[in-house]
Amino acid sequence: MHAERIATENFAALLGTRLLESSHDRAVVELPYQPKLGVGRIHGGAISALVDIAATAAFWSCPDLSAAARGATVGFTINFLALAVATDLVATASVRRRGGTLCTGDVSVRNSADEEVATAIVTYKLTGYRHNVQRR
Numbered sequence: 001m002h003a004e005r006i007a008t009e010n011f012a013a014l015l016g017t018r019l020l021e022s023s024h025d026r027a028v029v030e031l032p033y034q035p036k037l038g039v040g041r042i043h044g045g046a047i048s049a050l051v052d053i054a055a056t057a058a059f060w061s062c063p064d065l066s067a068a069a070r071g072a073t074v075g076f077t078i079n080f081l082a083l084a085v086a087t088d089l090v091a092t093a094s095v096r097r098r099g100g101t102l103c104t105g106d107v108s109v110r111n112s113a114d115e116e117v118a119t120a121i122v123t124y125k126l127t128g129y130r131h132n133v134q135r136r
Contacts, residue, residue: 001029002060009019012053013125015046027057032088042084047118051078051107054091055122057102063096069128074102076122078129084118087111093122 006012007019007029015037021028032052037043052073059071093107103126109118 002065006057006060007053008115011049015049015053017050017053019090020090022057022061024063025061026056026093027054027061027100028090028092029054029057030088030090033086040085042087042089047080047084047089047109048076048078048120050089050091050109051076051093051118051120051122054093055105055107055120055124056093058093058105059124059126062098064130065126066128066130071124071125071126074123074125076107076120078118078120080118082111082115082117084109084111087113089117098126101125125133 003022003076006117007017017029017031089109089111091109093105095103095105097104099107103124105122107120107121108116111117
């Protein structure tokens with residue numbers, strides 16, 4: 001499954017993320033707390049990386065992709081709502097819309113107390129849909 005690979009290999013493996021859930025157009029990814037992510041507060045770059053990983057996993061959670069599919073993050077806007085201090089983080093990403101090649105999605109990042117610490121809107125370019133597939 002694409003989402004599992006995206007959430008656990010390469011840079012994601014360096015961060016220690018893991019996929020908690022995946023379904024069509026949705027992914028939930030955890031970033032377990034480690035002191036290297038920031039003492040006093042988790043670095044915004046680590047939270048941003050979690051957002052990108054979760055969103056990418058959601059965009060790839062689509063059975064209509066061919067083996068030749070390719071993708072890349074175009075951009076995202078993130079709003080940090082509260083400090084994340086020495087806590088595991090969970091990002092829930094969902095696809096809002098799939099276009100011809102551009103997709104948009106929403107990500108919510110919550111701490112161990114289930115408080116939202118960040119929210120983001122992500123745009124992603126994804127090619128390689130199978131023919132005659134209806135995208136929303």
